[in-house]
Amino acid sequence: MFVVVGTVPDREFPLVHGTVKLAGELVLIGDKAVPVNRGTPALLAASILATETLGIPAPYAFLVGDIGYGAGSRRLYKYLTEHLHEFDIDTLTFHYIQPIAHWHDKLLAVIDAIRGNPVLIADAGFMYAAKMSGFAERYDLFTPDMGELAFLAHESAPHPFYTRGFILHDEKRAPELISRAYAHKNAARNLLVKGECDYVVHCGSIVETIDNPSEEAMEAIGGTGDTLTGIVSALIAAGFTITDASVCAALANRLAGCLAGPTPATTILEIIAHIPASLKETLAARELPFKESNAIP
Amino acid sequence: MSLLKYFTPKPDSVHDRNDVDSGILIFDSTSEVIRAEKVLKQNGWNIRVMGPPPQVRTGCDLVIEFPLMEEMNILRTLDQSGIIPTETAPVSSPLLKPVDIYTIKDFGRHLMVRAANMKITIDKNDLTIVNISGGGCPDVPYLAHEMTGKRLHEAPCPKDIGHTLCAYALQLAYEEVERRCSL
Numbered sequence: 485m486f487v488v489v490g491t492v493p494d495r496e497f498p499l500v501h502g503t504v505k506l507a508g509e510l511v512l513i514g515d516k517a518v519p520v521n522r523g524t525p526a527l528l529a530a531s532i533l534a535t536e537t538l539g540i541p542a543p544y545a546f547l548v549g550d551i552g553y554g555a556g557s558r559r560l561y562k563y564l565t566e567h568l569h570e571f572d573i574d575t576l577t578f579h580y581i582q583p584i585a586h587w588h589d590k591l592l593a594v595i596d597a598i599r600g601n602p603v604l605i606a607d608a609g610f611m612y613a614a615k616m617s618g619f620a621e622r623y624d625l626f627t628p629d630m631g632e633l634a635f636l637a638h639e640s641a642p643h644p645f646y647t648r649g650f651i652l653h654d655e656k657r658a659p660e661l662i663s664r665a666y667a668h669k670n671a672a673r674n675l676l677v678k679g680e681c682d683y684v685v686h687c688g689s690i691v692e693t694i695d696n697p698s699e700e701a702m703e704a705i706g707g708t709g710d711t712l713t714g715i716v717s718a719l720i721a722a723g724f725t726i727t728d729a730s731v732c733a734a735l736a737n738r739l740a741g742c743l744a745g746p747t748p749a750t751t752i753l754e755i756i757a758h759i760p761a762s763l764k765e766t767l768a769a770r771e772l773p774f775k776e777s778n779a780i781p
Numbered sequence: 782m783s784l785l786k787y788f789t790p791k792p793d794s795v796h797d798r799n800d801v802d803s804g805i806l807i808f809d810s811t812s813e814v815i816r817a818e819k820v821l822k823q824n825g826w827n828i829r830v831m832g833p834p835p836q837v838r839t840g841c842d843l844v845i846e847f848p849l850m851e852e853m854n855i856l857r858t859l860d861q862s863g864i865i866p867t868e869t870a871p872v873s874s875p876l877l878k879p880v881d882i883y884t885i886k887d888f889g890r891h892l893m894v895r896a897a898n899m900k901i902t903i904d905k906n907d908l909t910i911v912n913i914s915g916g917g918c919p920d921v922p923y924l925a926h927e928m929t930g931k932r933l934h935e936a937p938c939p940k941d942i943g944h945t946l947c948a949y950a951l952q953l954a955y956e957e958v959e960r961r962c963s964l
Contacts, residue, residue: 491919491922492922493922493923493925493926493927494926519926521922521925521926521929522921522922522925522926523921523922523925523926524922550919551920551923551942552918552919552920552921552922552923552924552943552944552945552948553919553920553944554919557919580917580919580921580922581919582919583919607917608917608919609917609918609919611917628917629898629915629917631898631916631917632917643810644918644946645810645811645812645841645946646809646810646811646841647841647842648833648840648841648842649842650811650842650898650946651811651842651843651897651898651899651916651946651947651950652832652833652842652843652882652897652898653897653898700886700888701888703886703893703900703914704886704888704891704893704900704902704911704912704914705912705914706912706913706914706915706925706929707914707925708914709917747888747890747891748888748891748893748902748911748912749891749902749904749911749912750912751912
């Protein structure tokens with residue numbers, strides 16, 4: 485089972501879990517509907533279309549409402565520590581959740597007891613928690629942007645507030661920051677660094693950089709980092725190696741943006757609609773096994 | 782540690798009078814910068830939040846540029862609020878000039894203002910916020926959800942509904958868009 489854990493930017497949204505579906509502009513989970521704007525709903529929408537394209541089951545999500553203050557996240561942490569062991573999980577992606585180190589550690593202990601050793605992916609708030617807890621190396625993939633990479637690279641910063649480079653990005657420093665993150669054991673085994681140039685990293689070595697295709701208007705569009713994490717998670721869930729999945733996701737995400745013919749007012753949903761075509765094209769170009777017959781029409 | 786070690790004075794260096802007359806306050810954490818900015822503005826000081834000069838390796842992502850003549854008064858104001866900068870330095874060399882944290886991109890119909898890592902894009906015809914991008918802080922999806930699709934003056938201010946460093950950067954971008962739209 486491919487599982488995504490995250491939050492919805494709605495204070496009243498209850499804690500729900502279930503298989504997700506995409507219906508127009510909404511992600512459906514149980515009897516609840518979430519608009520795809522950005523954040524975890526955008527990740528899920530990208531994952532749903534990617535899994536459909538790859539012919540594997542749609543993601544199973546655990547969601548709760550949280551507008552960034554952490555009340556919903558705490559309920560979600562508690563629920564997961566009590567119930568996650570009941571699920572048969574092979575790929576587990578954590579996204580926008582309030583970074584709370586002690587809750588992270590409790591949850592990681594539960595994950596370690598899950599049979600089959602699921603692939604662990606972390607982005608956004610949960611990635612901060614993994615670094616703050618000192619357990620970054622336990623993860624298979626982090627998907628930081630340049631600012632988040634600066635936070636990972638800082639050997640002692642307890643919070644992004646203390647990180648030089650968190651909000652003032654310097655893309656030229658990516659290789660140096662990647663080295664520092666690994667030197668101080670603050671990186672997952674693999675990194676997919678999102679930026680003007682995407683870096684695919686395996687065990688500290690940059691194995692590929694991707695800066696094409698590129699559209700200037702994409703810089704203005706919110707949610708492209710979320711969709712990238714959604715695509716790479718789906719590819720890993722489909723059995724691709726993390727390196728292949730990262731390269732293909734970076735390419736497919738960029739191509740989906742181009743296919744949308746973006747303007748600065750383009751929404752992330754308009755880009756997500758092009759993920760099936762961009763993913764097929766990318767897999768074919770990379771000569772990676774994609775079985776059209778398996779794809780759900 | 783003094784910042785003076787980071788540069789070699791150049792008697793013939795060219796910089797405008799404003800540079801000569803300004804200084805920078807350096808802090809360990811951007812949360813202290815945000816508090817200091819608030820206190821100093823409340824007290825009527827003419828200060829600006831900037832990026833640190835490339836030569837300054839200490840401190841966080843932001844510095845405060847202030848009128849050097851008022852250094853003692855400004856430090857006293859901060860001290861009374863319990864905010865102590867780790868270092869104060871005159872902008873006495875181009876290498877110590879703080880950097881602008883804003884980037885403006887004019888796409889024709891749309892205008893994008895970037896402040897540090899956060900970007901806000903508006904439709905110039907009706908001032909509708911068409912996109913908010915950047916940042917991975919926990920409140921970013923909520924900020925984007927609450928602000929996108931609304932006109933600039935009808936949208937909530939990031940400082941009123943957000944609380945992270947990304948929200949702060951978005952507030953700076955929001956204020957810069959407002960300033961440009963009111964010109």
